[in-house]
Amino acid sequence: GLAGSDGTTCYRLVHGEGDSLPGLVVDIYGSTAVVQCHSAGMYCSREEISAAIRAVYGEAITAIYDKSSQTVPFNAGLDARDGYLWKAEEEKAVKYKKEVLENGFRFHVNWEKGQKTGFFIDQRENRELVRNYARGRSVLNTFCYTG
Numbered sequence: 001g002l003a004g005s006d007g008t009t010c011y012r013l014v015h016g017e018g019d020s021l022p023g024l025v026v027d028i029y030g031s032t033a034v035v036q037c038h039s040a041g042m043y044c045s046r047e048e049i050s051a052a053i054r055a056v057y058g059e060a061i062t063a064i065y066d067k068s069s070q071t072v073p074f075n076a077g078l079d080a081r082d083g084y085l086w087k088a089e090e091e092k093a094v095k096y097k098k099e100v101l102e103n104g105f106r107f108h109v110n111w112e113k114g115q116k117t118g119f120f121i122d123q124r125e126n127r128e129l130v131r132n133y134a135r136g137r138s139v140l141n142t143f144c145y146t147g
């Protein structure tokens with residue numbers, strides 16, 4: 001129910017072993033997919049993975065970013081570097097929008113320099129829980145990455 005949602009524009013599309021794709025994480029941030037490979041095999045298949053994402057999402061995806069340099073096995077000798085695997089032609093000169101929605105709240109996500117793929121998407125339910133407990137209160141979020 002997350003794909004195509006008006007209130008949430010970021011979600012995990014592929015969660016490695018849980019989706020029978022060990023060594024692969026794909027997160028969607030608006031119109032950008034961020035791929036993170038944790039195995040040499042998945043890293044060597046990232047162009048095919050990119051093509052599959054484009055085939056499924058069509059024009060809804062305008063960029064695919066590879067964020068594998070810190071997660072592929074070092075001793076595999078892959079010389080992994082983070083960067084765009086693909087950008088829509090008309091978008092090449094445009095900086096990709098890094099603002100996403102989660103349960104109606106806006107977050108700025110930096111998949112190029114942020115930790116992991118840029119945002120801890122798996123904490124969506126916890127942030128919603130805090131929202132319910134903190135309704136009407138002032139809350140200081142410390143040590144939780146999002147500030």
